[in-house]
Amino acid sequence: MKTLFALVLGLLCNPASALVFDQVQPSENTLTFAYKQMGVLLDGKFKRYNAQVSFDPAKLGSAQARIEIELASIDTGSTEADEEVVGKKWFNAKTYPTASFVASSIKALGGNRYEASGKLSIKGRTLDVIAPVSFQQSGARGVFDGSFILKRLDYAIGEGEWADVTTVANEIQIRFHFIVNAAPSKK
Amino acid sequence: MSKPTRYTRTAMTLHWLMALLIFAAFPLGVYMHELPLSPTKLQLYSYHKWIGVTLLGLIVLRIVWRLRHAPPPLPEQMPDWQKRASAATHHLLYLLLVAVPMSGWLMSSAKGFQTVWLGVLPLPDLVEKNKELGVALAELHEGLNIVLLVLVALHLAAVVKHQFIDRDDILSRMLPKGNRP
Ligand code: HEM
Ligand code: HEM
Numbered sequence: 041m042k043t044l045f046a047l048v049l050g051l052l053c054n055p056a057s058a059l060v061f062d063q064v065q066p067s068e069n070t071l072t073f074a075y076k077q078m079g080v081l082l083d084g085k086f087k088r089y090n091a092q093v094s095f096d097p098a099k100l101g102s103a104q105a106r107i108e109i110e111l112a113s114i115d116t117g118s119t120e121a122d123e124e125v126v127g128k129k130w131f132n133a134k135t136y137p138t139a140s141f142v143a144s145s146i147k148a149l150g151g152n153r154y155e156a157s158g159k160l161s162i163k164g165r166t167l168d169v170i171a172p173v174s175f176q177q178s179g180a181r182g183v184f185d186g187s188f189i190l191k192r193l194d195y196a197i198g199e200g201e202w203a204d205v206t207t208v209a210n211e212i213q214i215r216f217h218f219i220v221n222a223a224p225s226k227k
Numbered sequence: 228m229s230k231p232t233r234y235t236r237t238a239m240t241l242h243w244l245m246a247l248l249i250f251a252a253f254p255l256g257v258y259m260h261e262l263p264l265s266p267t268k269l270q271l272y273s274y275h276k277w278i279g280v281t282l283l284g285l286i287v288l289r290i291v292w293r294l295r296h297a298p299p300p301l302p303e304q305m306p307d308w309q310k311r312a313s314a315a316t317h318h319l320l321y322l323l324l325v326a327v328p329m330s331g332w333l334m335s336s337a338k339g340f341q342t343v344w345l346g347v348l349p350l351p352d353l354v355e356k357n358k359e360l361g362v363a364l365a366e367l368h369e370g371l372n373i374v375l376l377v378l379v380a381l382h383l384a385a386v387v388k389h390q391f392i393d394r395d396d397i398l399s400r401m402l403p404k405g406n407r408p
Binding site: 077078080081082117118120121124201202204207208 | 264265338339347349356
């Protein structure tokens with residue numbers, strides 16, 4: 041009885057939850073990463089990527105997310121490193137110009153917290169990743185924030201002498217901040 | 228009590244320790260700078276920065292010590308201009324021993340590469356990340372290093388002159404007692 045009441049109340053008070061958030065706002069999004077080099081925390085970002093998201097908090101089963109990242113658009117903070125990481129030993133961006141993430145399922149963790157699982161493909165390798173995501177809704181504006189740890193050697197990012205993780209750590213934290221708005225109701 | 232004729236043991240230790248570290252930091256700086264990007268290069272940059280920061284710490288101690296312990300007076304027979312030249316060179320050396328590592332630290336901050344001394348003690352970044360400033364400070368660091376190189380060469384030439392031409396006891400003032408000629 042209590043839950044039914046809460047459900048009804050939720051539906052009445054929160055009509056916005058029927059919205060589908062699928063209008064990605066590329067100009068406001070950020071896709072950044074942080075890593076340790078010789079024990080020093082550094083960060084960088086990707087400048088070009090294409091994200092498609094469709095998210096209805098009330099219908100998680102039909103949620104979709106797909107992100108394609110243009111690896112050559114990396115900004116590590118130094119020109120020398122930008123040139124190095126597109127090379128064969130790192131991304132090999134000539135052969136594998138993009139990395140992609142395709143969500144396969146989104147689970148509610150309670151509150152505004154979710155867990156996105158999916159396949160992350162980089163440099164010809166595809167692995168499962170799980171990322172906690174928070175979803176902040178204000179009206180038709182939705183803000184997704186999340187991060188996960190990528191182990192670069194899982195994707196052979198940094199081969200040969202660069203496989204040494206004491207210089208550039210294996211763990212790379214990927215952080216995303218995506219603004220996805222809901223389209224005005226078509227009804 | 229008569230005036231001291233030699234540097235204090237602390238002054239000697241600091242002088243020789245710093246000379247040793249500078250003779251390591253300097254060629255390391257030149258060498259690492261030329262290397263293509265590699266893990267070795269990143270490691271050498273870190274080591275260079277650690278040695279440089281160590282020198283910065285040591286120079287602070289050294290200046291504090293120097294202010295409280297005047298060096299032994301120079302030989303009577305030394306011409307005035309030489310005494311003045313000696314004092315001027317030493318003061319400039321002190322100035323550079325602060326300016327060179329400070330410019331390095333500032334450069335690293337501007338370039339966005341924080342300095343973590345020995346990989347454990349993070350130093351605050353002194354300026355915001357700024358590419359142009361980073362490039363300018365790298366040039367300043369290089370320029371100051373060239374001045375340092377010239378002054379140290381002059382310093383060494385003076386030691387050689389005192390030792391072999393004047394044959395005074397200048398070098399021994401900076402050497403532990405056992406080595407006194
Ligand atoms: C007394 C101490 C120091 C000495 C004698 C010294 C000397 C040098 C020299 C000779 C170079 C090569 C310059 C060139 O070829 O362009 C250099 C480069 C460099 N130094 Fe120092 N340095 C000192 C302290 C520091 C400190 C404390 C830092 C940073 C915390 C630092 C960071 C650097 C960096 C990052 C470079 C490379 C610049 C570049 O890649 O353009 N140095 N140093
Ligand atoms: C990077 C290398 C060096 C630096 C930066 C340096 C710096 C200095 C400075 C600042 C002083 C003045 C001390 C004071 O009066 O407060 C000094 C004194 C002295 N240094 Fe060096 N030094 C270096 C290397 C050497 C070397 C390699 C030698 C010997 C071969 C040497 C021999 C001396 C001597 C003999 C004195 C005492 C001068 C006196 O009696 O007034 N130094 N040094």
